[in-house]
Amino acid sequence: MAYFDYAATSPMPDNVIDAWTSAVHQRGNASATHRDGQKSRLLWEEGRDNIAAAIGALPFDVTLTGSGTEAINLAIKGLFWGRNRTTPDGSAPSELPRPRILTTEAEHHAALDAVHWLVEAEGAIVDFVRVDELGTVDLADLAAKLGDDVALFTTLWVNNEVGTIQPVADMVALADAAGVPVHLDAVAALGYTPIDFANSGLAALSVSAHKAGGPVGVGALAVSRTWAIVPLIHGGSQQRLRSGSLDAAGVYAAGVAAELATADLEAKVTRLTAIRDRLLNGILESVPGAVLRGSHTNRSPGNVHITVPGLDSVSALFLFDEAGHAVSAGSACQAGVQSPSHVLRAMGVDDADGPLRFTIGAGTTEGDVDAVLEILPAIVARATH
Amino acid sequence: MKILAAMSGGVDSAVATARAVEAGHDVTGVHLALSRMPGLFRSGSRGCCTVEDSLDARRAAGMLGIPFYVWDFSEQFTEAVVDDFIAEYAAGRTPNPCMRCNERIKFAALLDKAIDLGFDAVVTGHYANVTTAIDGTPELHRASAWAKDQSYVLGVLTTDQLRHAMFPLGDTPSKTLVREEAERRGLSVANKPDSHDICFIPEGDTRDWLADRIPMESGDIVDTDGKVLGHHDGAQAFTVGQRKGLGLGVPSADGRPRFVLAVKPATNEVVVGVKEDLDIAEIAGERFSWAGNDPIASGIAEPTSDGFTEFACEVQIRAHADPVPAVAFSRGGEVVVVPTEPLNGVATGQTAVIYVGTRVLGQFTIDRTVSATAVLH
Numbered sequence: 001m002a003y004f005d006y007a008a009t010s011p012m013p014d015n016v017i018d019a020w021t022s023a024v025h026q027r028g029n030a031s032a033t034h035r036d037g038q039k040s041r042l043l044w045e046e047g048r049d050n051i052a053a054a055i056g057a058l059p060f061d062v063t064l065t066g067s068g069t070e071a072i073n074l075a076i077k078g079l080f081w082g083r084n085r086t087t088p089d090g091s092a093p094s095e096l097p098r099p100r101i102l103t104t105e106a107e108h109h110a111a112l113d114a115v116h117w118l119v120e121a122e123g124a125i126v127d128f129v130r131v132d133e134l135g136t137v138d139l140a141d142l143a144a145k146l147g148d149d150v151a152l153f154t155t156l157w158v159n160n161e162v163g164t165i166q167p168v169a170d171m172v173a174l175a176d177a178a179g180v181p182v183h184l185d186a187v188a189a190l191g192y193t194p195i196d197f198a199n200s201g202l203a204a205l206s207v208s209a210h211k212a213g214g215p216v217g218v219g220a221l222a223v224s225r226t227w228a229i230v231p232l233i234h235g236g237s238q239q240r241l242r243s244g245s246l247d248a249a250g251v252y253a254a255g256v257a258a259e260l261a262t263a264d265l266e267a268k269v270t271r272l273t274a275i276r277d278r279l280l281n282g283i284l285e286s287v288p289g290a291v292l293r294g295s296h297t298n299r300s301p302g303n304v305h306i307t308v309p310g311l312d313s314v315s316a317l318f319l320f321d322e323a324g325h326a327v328s329a330g331s332a333c334q335a336g337v338q339s340p341s342h343v344l345r346a347m348g349v350d351d352a353d354g355p356l357r358f359t360i361g362a363g364t365t366e367g368d369v370d371a372v373l374e375i376l377p378a379i380v381a382r383a384t385h
Numbered sequence: 386m387k388i389l390a391a392m393s394g395g396v397d398s399a400v401a402t403a404r405a406v407e408a409g410h411d412v413t414g415v416h417l418a419l420s421r422m423p424g425l426f427r428s429g430s431r432g433c434c435t436v437e438d439s440l441d442a443r444r445a446a447g448m449l450g451i452p453f454y455v456w457d458f459s460e461q462f463t464e465a466v467v468d469d470f471i472a473e474y475a476a477g478r479t480p481n482p483c484m485r486c487n488e489r490i491k492f493a494a495l496l497d498k499a500i501d502l503g504f505d506a507v508v509t510g511h512y513a514n515v516t517t518a519i520d521g522t523p524e525l526h527r528a529s530a531w532a533k534d535q536s537y538v539l540g541v542l543t544t545d546q547l548r549h550a551m552f553p554l555g556d557t558p559s560k561t562l563v564r565e566e567a568e569r570r571g572l573s574v575a576n577k578p579d580s581h582d583i584c585f586i587p588e589g590d591t592r593d594w595l596a597d598r599i600p601m602e603s604g605d606i607v608d609t610d611g612k613v614l615g616h617h618d619g620a621q622a623f624t625v626g627q628r629k630g631l632g633l634g635v636p637s638a639d640g641r642p643r644f645v646l647a648v649k650p651a652t653n654e655v656v657v658g659v660k661e662d663l664d665i666a667e668i669a670g671e672r673f674s675w676a677g678n679d680p681i682a683s684g685i686a687e688p689t690s691d692g693f694t695e696f697a698c699e700v701q702i703r704a705h706a707d708p709v710p711a712v713a714f715s716r717g718g719e720v721v722v723v724p725t726e727p728l729n730g731v732a733t734g735q736t737a738v739i740y741v742g743t744r745v746l747g748q749f750t751i752d753r754t755v756s757a758t759a760v761l762h
Contacts, residue, residue: 318502338457
């Protein structure tokens with residue numbers, strides 16, 4: 001079975017599986033004082049060190065969570081509450097001093113729904129910054145919307161649906177000048193583009209282990225000490241910003257995965273870009289009407305997202321599945337009821353243009369690409385009305 | 386054969402699917418997402434197809450080792466079934482959404498998609514039997530379990546649809562046996578309660594649901610002479626034959642219960658009368674279909690210049706009503722059925738299914754009724 005759904009989850013390499021299974025033998029709660037606990041703790045620390053290194057952060061600034069979604073929620077809600085807890089003179093506000101949250105309509109649901117909840121329940125106001133037809137943040141619009149009453153700006157480093165890489169340095173510069181903290185959802189960025197948190201000027205950055213070959217159940221949030229973040233989960237304070245027993249084996253394995261995912265990143269990006277373009281060009285040559293969505297020049301090396309007018313994506317995915325290829329349409333699905341992609345809508349794409357998303361990674365070969373290209377035109381033709 | 390099994394998350398479709406797998410077919414399970422806003426949990430046995438139901442279907446497919454998908458037919462379902470339901474009530478008729486769903490969704494939209502994707506047939510958990518006539522044309526028959534027979538709601542299927550339909554539960558004498566089989570097979574839905582009523586009205590309260598969707602105005606409840614007996618909050622919420630919910634404060638002079646005889650949206654009146662006033666001597670309709678060979682091709686009627694000659698049959702006008710002996714014929718573009726004893730409580734819009742023995746011959750939507758007593762002016 002050829003796998004083209006790395007964006008949903010990335011297969012765990014053998015080293016990572018071995019690391020996890022060996023680490024899980026170590027008994028002892030990583031917060032206990034006895035020797036067993038200390039050994040578990042060491043595994044956890046080593047994992048955190050490696051994850052921190054992979055994103056250019058100091059280990060102390062990295063909080064381990066149960067998922068990328070949790071990390072994103074912690075960042076957005078934590079920053080919102082932190083920015084609204086006190087007025088500039090330090091007193092408790094009677095009204096929210098910074099109720100506005102800037103984001104885009106092309107975010108992942110982990111961010112969009114967290115923001116939506118803050119609007120419904122916590123008095124936040126959301127202001128959507130425009131994205132263009134490639135899904136790129138409109139910097140002029142961002143500049144116009146920044147202000148004293150903005151709690152934070154949150155967006156994706158790499159768009160998980162269409163692969164567009166945002167102009168991070170420019171966005172941060174603008175926000176910095178306005179005194180507004182920036183959180184980036186880097187879940188689709190880890191292992192596909194260099195991340196240097198410490199030198200980025202970002203307030204917070206979220207990643208997810210299983211999108212980079214690690215286990216499901218481990219996410220991480222890097223936080224700059226300048227900004228106050230209110231924790232989501234209270235309890236035994238095993239971590240400053242997050243309570244819950246430390247997952248020594250999971251974090252250790254996630255560390256091995258993060259290191260593997262970012263080793264020789266430049267060479268990896270070159271290799272993946274070539275495979276990506278082989279697939280993309282193959283599709284554009286053989287499928288009439290196929291359009292690449294998202295930026296081509298500022299694009300994740302792991303993402304091919306196309307639309308075809310009149311394509312029934314559900315039928316196409318079924319046919320690919322039958323033929324042994326795991327492909328996605330990239331859009332959310334609540335209990336089977338298809339909604340058109342909010343990302344594509346934000347980019348102005350017509351609902352009738354059916355999407356197909358192929359995401360690749362470390363294990364993808366040219367052979368995989370050639371195999372899917374052989375059957376792709378017929379499948380698309382059959383599934384198009 | 387390559388089979389698409391429609392799995393609702395209930396025990397009937399789960400066992401039907403299991404039997405198809407056991408018979409050696411190449412089976413894929415599919416759950417139809419029909420609601421635009423599926424609730425998370427089923428509340429009791431009302432309604433169907435919440436997220437929980439889709440998960441039950443997924444689990445059953447997993448246990449049977451077959452691929453499983455959820456397909457979205459919510460838009461087509463809304464248009465073909467829900468909107469039709471509302472429109473029929475608004476016009477003062479009584480719709481049958483389950484028939485529209487079978488006719489337009491399960492054995493049409495779903496079947497068409499299945500054939501496009503290379504499947505040979507759709508399997509459902511309906512209790513009915515499909516056999517083949519001598520000339521190879523399919524025939525639809527009642528299920529072996531009389532109490533569970535669902536051939537009525539399938540009466541709307543055409544020959545072509547029947548060719549691509551399979552009902553593995555048709556020969557099972559009782560629901561208890563199906564549940565026992567589910568348990569034996571390790572299917573977790575073995576003890577899940579059946580869903581009743583209309584799948585898209587979760588609380589089972591049709592009247593309130595309709596009131597939210599059809600502008601209803603108060604009007605008069607009148608007797609057959611036009612005398613006002615009471616008031617209603619919306620004529621469209623009433624159905625012919627209905628006895629409860631009339632809210633007539635004053636008991637009738639003869640002490641006998643009143644029944645709805647007719648709903649008149651034009652004057653916003655509900656006409657009531659005694660039980661005998663509901664007696665119908667003849668029903669007819671212009672929209673009909675044959676489940677397999679029509680009466681002429683089946684050799685039970687002769688063609689005439691504008692229809693066919695009469696033949697003995699049974700007619701059933703509700704899913705759970707008893708069939709009634711009758712004669713059927715066709716004239717002037719209508720199929721007409723004359724029951725040997727009057728039918729009590731027939732609403733236009735209902736479906737009449739014609740049986741010959743255990744075979745479903747066909748069906749028609751009742752457009753026209755003739756009263757056994759000349760009461761309505």
